Amino acid sequence: MGGHALTSVFSCFILIGLTAVPATGQQNLSSLLTRACGPDSAKFSVSLNKAETPLPPVPSKLSRLVVLPESISPLTGCRYTITRVGVDGKWIGATCVGGYLVAELSSGAHHLCANYQREAIPHFTALRSVTLVPGRTYYYRVEIIENSFGGNKALHLDPIDEDEGLMLMLTAHQARSKERR
Numbered sequence: 001m002g003g004h005a006l007t008s009v010f011s012c013f014i015l016i017g018l019t020a021v022p023a024t025g026q027q028n029l030s031s032l033l034t035r036a037c038g039p040d041s042a043k044f045s046v047s048l049n050k051a052e053t054p055l056p057p058v059p060s061k062l063s064r065l066v067v068l069p070e071s072i073s074p075l076t077g078c079r080y081t082i083t084r085v086g087v088d089g090k091w092i093g094a095t096c097v098g099g100y101l102v103a104e105l106s107s108g109a110h111h112l113c114a115n116y117q118r119e120a121i122p123h124f125t126a127l128r129s130v131t132l133v134p135g136r137t138y139y140y141r142v143e144i145i146e147n148s149f150g151g152n153k154a155l156h157l158d159p160i161d162e163d164e165g166l167m168l169m170l171t172a173h174q175a176r177s178k179e180r181r
Contacts, residue, residue: 036111036127038084038091043117043180046078048099048173055102063132067101067114068160068168070143078175083142086113091179099175100168107134114142114157124155139165 058064069083078096085092085101087110094117095101109131116124124144132138139160144153160168 035089037086037113042091044094044177045180046082046094046096046175046177049176058135061134062104063107064137065103065105066139068141069097070141082117084115084117094177095175098172100172101175107132116155126155126157128157
């Protein structure tokens with residue numbers, strides 16, 4: 001069986017598997033998305049702040065979240081690669097390739113969501129539960145991982161250490177996002 005035929009058969013099994021999910025499984029997925037992400041209808045426009053301004057120290061009672069999208073396409077920039085970021089059921093903003101999002105959050109347990117906003121490709125969402133400590137900065141990288149066939153993709157929201165986070169911030173610009181109405 002050729003590579004393309006095998007990929008088609010594999011995709012067919014995935015499609016059949018997804019349509020066979022019982023309603024309770026769909027409700028559970030819906031509740032997971034609801035507690036981390038914002039409404040699916042929200043769309044953001046993003047621009048990058050080219051003026052480099054250092055971030056102030058993290059306020060002592062808060063935690064800082066930095067989300068950095070990894071380049072996933074030759075189509076870079078905010079027009080093509082917007083990533084929405086949600087915390088505890090609300091969108092807190094968006095970023096794009098070449099940018100990063102910064103947010104100050106209360107300490108404690110939170111549900112994070114990253115969602116690749118683009119109408120031309122399938123809907124991708126990554127979720128992560130975190131417990132934030134006051135006064136600390138947490139860095140997360142958003143990336144799309146392809147399977148070995150190059151067809152099916154999944155969005156990942158992975159923690160990275162401070163050194164890598166700072167290095168990636170130095171090669172990017174802070175994103176400013178606005179929800180489109």
